[in-house]
Amino acid sequence: xxxxxxxxxxxxxxxxxxxxxxxxxxxxxxxxxxxxxxxxxxxxxxxxxxxxxxxxxxxxxxxxxxxxxxxxxxxxxxxxxxxxxxxxxxxxxxxxxxxxxxxxxxxxxxxxxxxxxxxxxxxxxxxxxxxxxxxxxxxxxxxxxxxxxxxxxxxxxxxxxxxxxxxxxxxxxxxxxxxxxxxxxxxxxxxxxxxxxxxxxxxxxxxxxxxxxxxxxxxxxxxxxxxxxxxxxxxxxxxxxxxxxxxxxxxxxxxxxxxxxxxxxxxxxxxxxxxxxxxxxxxxxxxxxxxxxxxxxxxxxxxxxxxxxxxxxxxxxxxxxxxxxxxxxxxxxxxxxxxxxxxxxxxxxxxxxxxxxxxxxxxxxxxxxxxxxxxxxxxxxxxxxxxxxxxxxxxxxxxxxxxxxxxxxxxxxxxxxxxxxxxxxxxxxxxxxxxxxxxxxxxxxxxxxxxxxxxxxxxxxxxxxxxxxxxxxxxxxxxxxxxxxxxxxxxxxxxxxxxxxxxxxxxxxxxxxxxxxxxxxxxxxxxxxxxxxxxxxxxxxxxxxxxxxxxxxxxxxxxxxxxxxxxxxxxxxxxxxxxxxxxxxxxxxxxxxxxxxxxxxxxxxxxxxxxxxxxxxxxxxxxxxxxxxxxxxxxxxxxxxxxxxxxxxxxxxxxxxxxxxxxxx
Amino acid sequence: xxxxxxxxxxxxxxxxxxxxxxxxxxxxxxxxxxxxxxxxxxxxxxxxxxxxxxxxxxxxxxxxxxxxxxxxxxxxxxxxxxxx
Numbered sequence: 001x002x003x004x005x006x007x008x009x010x011x012x013x014x015x016x017x018x019x020x021x022x023x024x025x026x027x028x029x030x031x032x033x034x035x036x037x038x039x040x041x042x043x044x045x046x047x048x049x050x051x052x053x054x055x056x057x058x059x060x061x062x063x064x065x066x067x068x069x070x071x072x073x074x075x076x077x078x079x080x081x082x083x084x085x086x087x088x089x090x091x092x093x094x095x096x097x098x099x100x101x102x103x104x105x106x107x108x109x110x111x112x113x114x115x116x117x118x119x120x121x122x123x124x125x126x127x128x129x130x131x132x133x134x135x136x137x138x139x140x141x142x143x144x145x146x147x148x149x150x151x152x153x154x155x156x157x158x159x160x161x162x163x164x165x166x167x168x169x170x171x172x173x174x175x176x177x178x179x180x181x182x183x184x185x186x187x188x189x190x191x192x193x194x195x196x197x198x199x200x201x202x203x204x205x206x207x208x209x210x211x212x213x214x215x216x217x218x219x220x221x222x223x224x225x226x227x228x229x230x231x232x233x234x235x236x237x238x239x240x241x242x243x244x245x246x247x248x249x250x251x252x253x254x255x256x257x258x259x260x261x262x263x264x265x266x267x268x269x270x271x272x273x274x275x276x277x278x279x280x281x282x283x284x285x286x287x288x289x290x291x292x293x294x295x296x297x298x299x300x301x302x303x304x305x306x307x308x309x310x311x312x313x314x315x316x317x318x319x320x321x322x323x324x325x326x327x328x329x330x331x332x333x334x335x336x337x338x339x340x341x342x343x344x345x346x347x348x349x350x351x352x353x354x355x356x357x358x359x360x361x362x363x364x365x366x367x368x369x370x371x372x373x374x375x376x377x378x379x380x381x382x383x384x385x386x387x388x389x390x391x392x393x394x395x396x397x398x399x400x401x402x403x404x405x406x407x408x409x410x411x412x413x414x415x416x417x418x419x420x421x422x423x424x425x426x427x428x429x430x431x432x433x434x435x436x437x438x439x440x441x442x443x444x445x446x447x448x449x450x451x452x453x454x455x456x457x458x459x460x461x462x463x464x465x466x467x468x469x470x471x472x473x474x475x476x477x478x479x480x481x482x483x484x485x486x487x488x489x490x491x492x493x494x495x496x497x498x499x500x501x502x503x504x505x506x507x508x509x510x511x512x513x514x515x516x517x518x519x520x521x522x523x524x525x526x527x528x529x530x531x532x533x534x535x536x537x538x539x540x541x542x543x544x545x546x547x548x549x550x551x552x553x554x555x556x557x558x559x560x561x562x563x564x565x566x567x568x569x570x571x572x573x574x575x576x577x578x579x580x581x582x583x584x585x586x587x588x589x590x591x592x593x594x595x596x597x598x599x600x601x602x603x604x605x606x607x608x609x610x611x612x613x614x615x616x617x618x619x620x621x622x623x624x625x626x627x628x629x630x631x632x633x634x635x636x637x638x639x640x641x642x643x644x645x646x647x648x649x650x651x652x653x654x655x656x657x658x659x660x661x662x663x664x665x
Numbered sequence: 666x667x668x669x670x671x672x673x674x675x676x677x678x679x680x681x682x683x684x685x686x687x688x689x690x691x692x693x694x695x696x697x698x699x700x701x702x703x704x705x706x707x708x709x710x711x712x713x714x715x716x717x718x719x720x721x722x723x724x725x726x727x728x729x730x731x732x733x734x735x736x737x738x739x740x741x742x743x744x745x746x747x748x749x
Contacts, residue, residue, distance in 0.1 A: 111699070114717040118692060121722050125688045128729050129681050133736075247719065251709025278714040280699045290693055297692065315747050317737055324729035331726050338718040521681075647674055648745040 015084060022057075023223050029053060030231075034425040043424050047186040050432040054224055058439065059204040061217045066208035070468050073210030073475065074141040074451060075311045080215055082318040086325025088218035089309045091225060091440035093120075093330055095171070096178025097501055099225060099437035102334070103416075104409030106341035110275060112283040113341075115292040117334050119505075121327060122293070123300025128323035131301055132310040134520045134646050136319040139653025140311055142448070143304040143512070144456045149642070149655065150519040151530040154461050159534040161452045163511030164304045166542070167504040168445050169486065171305075174501045175442035176202070176490035179435060185370075185414070186431040192491040199487040201435075202442045207476050214443045215312060221440035222329060228433020229333055229340075232417045232426050236343045239420070250339035253346045254278060260349045269354050270402035275568075277345065284609070285567040291612040298618060299505025302512040305441075305448040316649035344416040348405070351419075357390045357400050358383065363418050372408040375400070446486070450479035502611045503545055510541030510617025514625050522629075523643050529629030537621020541613045548610040550592035552599035553583060561603045573602045673743035680735055687728060691721040 011018070033046055071077050080088070098120070106113040140146045144160035179198030184191045205217040237246035240253070257277050264270035275282030281289060300306065309326075313319045352360065357375070360383065367373045368380025376396070378389040390396045390404065414434070417426040454475035459466055466474070494500075514533050518525040547555040555561035556579070563572035563579060574582070582588050582598050593600050601610050608615050635643075645654055695702075699713030707715065740746035 111714055111717065114714075118696075118717055118721060122688065122692045122725050125684060125725055125728060128732060129684045129688075248708070251707070251715075253709075254711070254714070255709040278703060278711045280703070280713065286697075290696070293692060293696075317733075317740070317747055320733040320736060321730075324726070324733050327729050328726050331722050335719050335722050644670060647677070648668070648670060649740050649747050650668065650745045 012079060015081070019219060019223065022220060026224065026227065030425065030429060033428065034423065037423055037425050044188065046424060046428045047431060050428040051187060051435060054432050054436060055201050057220060058201065058217045061220055062205040062209055062213045065213035065216055067210065067212050068472060070471065072212045073472055074455065076212040076215045078312055078314055080312040082313060082322035083325050084219050085309060085313050085322040086329050087222040088215045089306065089326035090329035091218040091222035092309055092444035093306060094225065094333055094437050095441035096175055096434060096438035098333065099229065100178065100410050100413050100434050102337045103340035103344070104412035106338050107345050107412045108409050109283045110277040111280045112289060114338065115284065115289050116296065117337065119293045119296025120300060121331060121334055123297035124323055124327040126297060126301035128320055130517050130521070132307060132323055133316045133319050135307060136310050136313060137316045137649060137653065138646050139655040142451050142455050143307055144452060145655065146519070147515060148460065152527045156527065156531055157456055157460060159531055160512065161456050163507065163534065163538050164448065164452050167303065167507040168305060168449050170500040171504045172442055172445040172449065172486045173489045173494065175438045175445065176487050178438040180490060182431050182434050182438070195487045195491040199483055201439055202446060203480065203483055205439065206443045206447055207479055210475070211312060211447060214447055217443065218440045221436040224436040225433040226332060228429045229336060232422060232430060233336060233340050233343060235422055235426070236420050246339040246343065247335055250342040253342040257342065257346055257349060264353060264402055267354065269399065274402060281567055283567060285565065285607060287607065288609050288612060291608060291615045295506050295509055295612045295614040298509040298513050298614060302508040302516065303504070305444040308448055340413065340416065344412050344419065347419050352405060353400055353402055355400055357398055358387050360386060363415060367411050367415055372411045374406040376404045446479060446483055449482045450475055453478045506541050506545065506612065506614035506617065507538065509614035510621055511538030513618060514621040518625055520646060523640055524629055524634055525625060526629045526632045526635055528632040529625045532628040533621045533625025536624040537617045540620045541617030544613040544616050545610050548604050549601050552593065552597065552603045553589050554591065555603055556583065561605055564602050564604055564609065565607045574599065668744040670745065673739065673745050676739045676743065677736065680739065684728065684732055691724050695721065
């Protein structure tokens, strides 16, 4: 035991040196693979080297961090310094969607896509000011722990667990889906198999060492993902503009894009009404744009897998600093993503649009074969097919027009190195980065899910007398069960999964935010108020999501929903005649409807998209919590003292190792 | 030093309100003027686009480091800070 703690001390004292060495080693490895590529080693093997080595490193960290201590398993022994917890949170936070999808979304949506950039960063202000330091002081193992202590018992805990399961499960499925896609593309693996291989990668990191192992693996994964994200775009910036600071030089790229956009219109290669890259509110109406930012921000501040990272710092003070570091590390990727989008858009605009459709570069067909690039309405599988598809369009002059070219948003980041003519080693690096992003987020989410089931449901509600050893066994078993269930769901290729990730934010916001914030900031909040508020906020959010997506006709027929509006013209997306036709067509009046249904996600209240469902759920949650609290007797003096303790940093945590309340018992 | 919890919470609350006002300003208010701001161009960036892609983000990061300091000062001055 003495030996183990001395080891731990020396590990924590040498973090800087260990991770500097690791980063240096990673650069050396990239260089080595680059040399091997020049020597003629096949691309497939280079891909295997990148994936294999990084996963081995994560597994190694996972194995050496194994633990049988409850505190270490749930909150890494509360020994993670602010700076490193910031990095780990960065990796925890940035998912496959951020790494792979973000730049593509910005490519596609232009200015309106910045709602995601703003929404996924600004939420940390709410985390730091309103929530995280207080949860750290309380000393929770899980977010429902706090709800149970503040709102007197297991009813509030159960509400918290339900919201947590709803928002984390779809999210983790999307991560495994992302891992599967990357493994399929770069390792030539069968997709279903790839999902389960990804699962193994996730389990070795988290199962043996819980939070402790996940923390140190996530730090390593952050380094891989940020290096992988920056190198290609720094390279492109240096190549094009001579300065390796893409965040600065893409101003010039934006200018060139604007010039090309005008040229395309003059030459008849684009419609005059085609939205330009920097023009606002072409995809979202202003109200939808701002509500989306709002829901993503509030959702950020309510997602349990993020909040639980701040339980691991040594002090309340460091929890606050740690939020600042987290945002800095996240910022590095998010302020680069618009540059990535601009460079790849410029590349596509200057090398493809206006060119003869008969001689397109080979990379178009590499991705077209996977159905990820469509030209003239058909997957671009081969040169002859593209020519035929474009000829079939009336009035097509044989030159590629802007509207002819459609690229899947996920492909932008993965294909840009190839499009820009960078060596394959960079493509392999990007794949390793995407894998790191997906694995690290999946680790955090799985831990949040498994802990809610093992700590909150099993230990606190079913068997409070369970010995430590048994608790940890149950935790690990549940972790594997949840992981296998998630991998199985991912392997069925649920098509909506990416959209569902955005839902997680609204669900977390509507369900948890009012209870967490008022629990600290308004002493008068009562148990009944909180439970009613959680159920109402979560219920309304879920209702709006599910009805608009799966039963839109029911929404129109019974809940007063109407067609959403086109953000540019303000006309209804579904004309009154089309609506009438849809509602009288028996084939369309059956739910749950598929993505092809004419009404799906296009109807609603007040023209609010369902991605921003918390626009309804959150106000309802707050109001219900407020009103019901005032109608029920004020919390006891004992509970008021408890809140005072949570508010001031000095003193011990309020929850002991067994999860009982120190202050009130 | 005897802890002054009342003063601590009053000052904490004022800081919170200030932070929320700044947050609302840079999350929403500035971006309501994106069309007007886009008329101004700096190093190729239309200013409205720049604010949403970098400007507000830089301010969020700076705000949080400043907040950690400011809140710590309040904790220390009112005697409720943790031991170093």
